[in-house]
Amino acid sequence: MLPLLLGFVPLLTRPQAAPAVQERVVPASRSMQQPPAPQPPAAQTPSPPAAAPQGAFPWYAKDLDSAFKDAKAQQKLLFVLFDSASSPAAMRMANEVFADSRVVDVLKDAICVHVDVDKHRDLAIKYSVQDPPVSAWFNSDGTPRDRINGFKEANVFVSMTSRIHTDLGTINDLKRKIAAKGDDIDTRFELYRRLKEFGDIAASSEQKAAIIKLDPQGNSRASHHFTYERITGEIEQYWAQTGTLHMHKIEELQTFVEMESDVELVWDGWMRLANTHAYLANQAASKGQFTEAKDHRVTRRKFIARSWRGVPQDVDYFRDWCLMNCELFWNERDELTPEDKEFFTTMTSRMIAVYEKDPLAFDYRARAYLLGGQRPQAIDAEEKAIELDPNNPDFKARLKQLRGD
Numbered sequence: 110m111l112p113l114l115l116g117f118v119p120l121l122t123r124p125q126a127a128p129a130v131q132e133r134v135v136p137a138s139r140s141m142q143q144p145p146a147p148q149p150p151a152a153q154t155p156s157p158p159a160a161a162p163q164g165a166f167p168w169y170a171k172d173l174d175s176a177f178k179d180a181k182a183q184q185k186l187l188f189v190l191f192d193s194a195s196s197p198a199a200m201r202m203a204n205e206v207f208a209d210s211r212v213v214d215v216l217k218d219a220i221c222v223h224v225d226v227d228k229h230r231d232l233a234i235k236y237s238v239q240d241p242p243v244s245a246w247f248n249s250d251g252t253p254r255d256r257i258n259g260f261k262e263a264n265v266f267v268s269m270t271s272r273i274h275t276d277l278g279t280i281n282d283l284k285r286k287i288a289a290k291g292d293d294i295d296t297r298f299e300l301y302r303r304l305k306e307f308g309d310i311a312a313s314s315e316q317k318a319a320i321i322k323l324d325p326q327g328n329s330r331a332s333h334h335f336t337y338e339r340i341t342g343e344i345e346q347y348w349a350q351t352g353t354l355h356m357h358k359i360e361e362l363q364t365f366v367e368m369e370s371d372v373e374l375v376w377d378g379w380m381r382l383a384n385t386h387a388y389l390a391n392q393a394a395s396k397g398q399f400t401e402a403k404d405h406r407v408t409r410r411k412f413i414a415r416s417w418r419g420v421p422q423d424v425d426y427f428r429d430w431c432l433m434n435c436e437l438f439w440n441e442r443d444e445l446t447p448e449d450k451e452f453f454t455t456m457t458s459r460m461i462a463v464y465e466k467d468p469l470a471f472d473y474r475a476r477a478y479l480l481g482g483q484r485p486q487a488i489d490a491e492e493k494a495i496e497l498d499p500n501n502p503d504f505k506a507r508l509k510q511l512r513g514d
Contacts, residue, residue, distance in 0.1 A: 166207040169222045173232060176222045180249050186219040186274070187247040191238040193226050198260040199242040209263040215270045219246075237308040245307070246273050248281065253307040255279045280304065294323055298331035330371055337374050340365060341381065359385060376419025383412035403444060410438065410445075414452040428467070431460050435473040442480055453477045468498035472507070479511065487511050 169176050173189065180187040190207070192199035203223070206212055226233035226241055236245060244266070246254040255273045257266070273279055283300040287293060297316050304313035320331045327336065340362050347355040359382070366378030390405035413434055420430055438445060438453045445453070457477045460470035471494035478487035491508040498504060 166213055167221065169220050173222055173224060173229075176220050177247070177251050180220050180247065181251065183220070184249045186249065186254070187251075188216055188219045188221045189224055189236075189245045189247070190222070191224050191226050191233065191236065191241050191243040191245065193241040195227060196241045202242040202260050206261065206263045206266055209267075211267045212263055212270075215267050215274070218274075235308055237306060246279075253280055253304070253309060256303070256306060280307075291319075292323055294320055294329045294331055297323075298329070298334070301331070333369065333371055333374065337365065337369075337378065354385065354388075372419035374419075376416050376421065379412045379416035379419075383409045383416065386412065406441060406444065407446065407449075410441070410449050410452075413437075414448070417452070417455070424463070428460070428464060431456050432469060432473070435460075435476075439473070439476050442476075445480065450477070450480050454481060466497060468494040468501065468504065471497065472504055475507065475511065484511060 169179075171179075176187055176189075179185075190203065192203050194200060224232055226238050232238070236243075240258070242260060244257040244261075246256070248254050254276070255278075257269055261269065276282055280300065280303050283296055283303065286296045287300065290296070297320050301313050301316035301320065304316065317335065320329070321335070323329075324332050327333075340358060344355055344358045344362065347353070347358065362378060363382055366375065366382065369375055369378065386405045386409040390402045390409065393399070393402035393405060420427060435453065435456055438449060438456075454477045457470065457474040460467065461474055464470045471490045475487040475490035475494065478484070478490055488508065488511045491504060491511055494504045495501065495508060
């Protein structure tokens with residue numbers, strides 16, 4: 110299936126914790142991050158190894174191809190950290206986590222390679238690395254074992270690495286389960302997703318074909334995801350070829366999502382549709398069609414609200430998503446419908462419950478109360494925001510306005 114920046118290139122990514130509150134208006138996409146800038150074709154000859162991240166971690170000195178050969182010869186696991194100097198999360202991972210002695214110890218028996226994806230775009234494409242950091246493990250024979258996306262604190266990373274070392278919950282483990290019970294569609298689907306995430310299209314396609322054979326009626330969760338992938342893939346392909354939206358396919362996507370109960374597809378589908386209407390609103394406004402633009406903004410907010418029950422619960426991503434959309438609703442406050450105001454209240458209530466020490470949560474709660482005509486409650490919430498952040502001039506100015514000073 111988590112994000113003011115404009116971009117019109119469709120991008121398929123799974124939800125990730127966003128490093129900052131930002132949004133991109135992308136037709137039929139729910140990504141919260143700007144796509145990487147176009148890169149020149151990868152060189153056909155191997156480039157020198159990228160400089161290792163700072164710290165005392167014993168990174169392998171040669172290139173990835175050599176690492177695969179040595180892992181096979183020495184019968185060792187291969188660990189690869191894909192990072193980028195342009196990603197704060199990746200740099201934090203490299204400079205903090207890999208300087209931790211516990212991390213050094215848990216990886217001491219593996220061959221560990223650092224790959225700078227800015228210098229090795231060919232490897233980023235091959236292993237489907239879109240948002241560094243990505244930590245990947247390979248078996249000694251070169252086949253993928255497991256993968257961790259995004260920044261992880263050292264203690265979490267050590268725990269996950271220990272699990273991967275014991276080969277539990279890995280791609281290998283999934284293969285063993287399928288060998289024991291070949292008609293397990295859910296396990297095959299999980300294996301399909303893991304392999305596809307690694308960029309292993311041939312192996313993932315094999316699992317997809319097996320699932321379709323086991324589920325010819327298309328009733329399984331996996332089959333629903335395959336249908337969804339087909340629809341969104343056709344939309345993105347049409348966009349890539351024409352630079353325009355295939356509105357019949359957009360309608361098909363909406364019909365599909367309206368009938369769907371899988372929370373992941375509910376989230377991804379409604380956010381794609383919401384971003385599509387953001388794009389359409391911008392297009393209409395650029396042509397002076399302001400009534401039409403307003404209608405698209407109304408639809409966008411409605412679709413954002415419909416995505417609510419599937420929003421990824423990663424603590425950082427969820428906060429960023431809520432802050433982004435609270436700001437959106439506040440900026441468009443003069444045209445909010447009663448349903449919009451109700452959803453604004455729902456978002457801020459949830460934020461306070463999850464982030465009880467976050468001053469921004471209380472500030473937006475105050476704004477939601479104000480739009481709902483509850484000024485005394487708005488004053489109380491703004492006072493709480495100031496209590497948590499006493500030096501914030503915006504909070505003080507807002508409280509003064511709420512009191513009518």
